[in-house]
Amino acid sequence: MKKVSYKPEQVCAKEINFELDGNVVTDVEFVGGCPGNALGLVNLVKGMEVNDVVEKLQGISCKHRKTSCPDQLAKALLANIDQE
Secondary structure, X not given: OXXXXXXXXXXXXXXXXEEEEOOEEEEEEEEEOOHXXXXXXXXXXXXXXXXXXHHHHOOOOOOOOOOXXXXXXXXXXXXXXXXX
């Protein structure tokens, strides 16, 4: 099990903590930001493979920003995926 703490940029969340079991997301926690949206996102991605999460979330923007909490999660996962 790999535990990671990631500092997102240009979003309301101050931190994204997650756990990986190989390339499967087992837990995610957003610190700060919109609690309801974060909880929904967390419940959707738990149990998914990293590549599937990245495919769905990468590139999503929020309002005038070029990124979002989902996009930042995708970036964090990509930076921490096990290269097999």
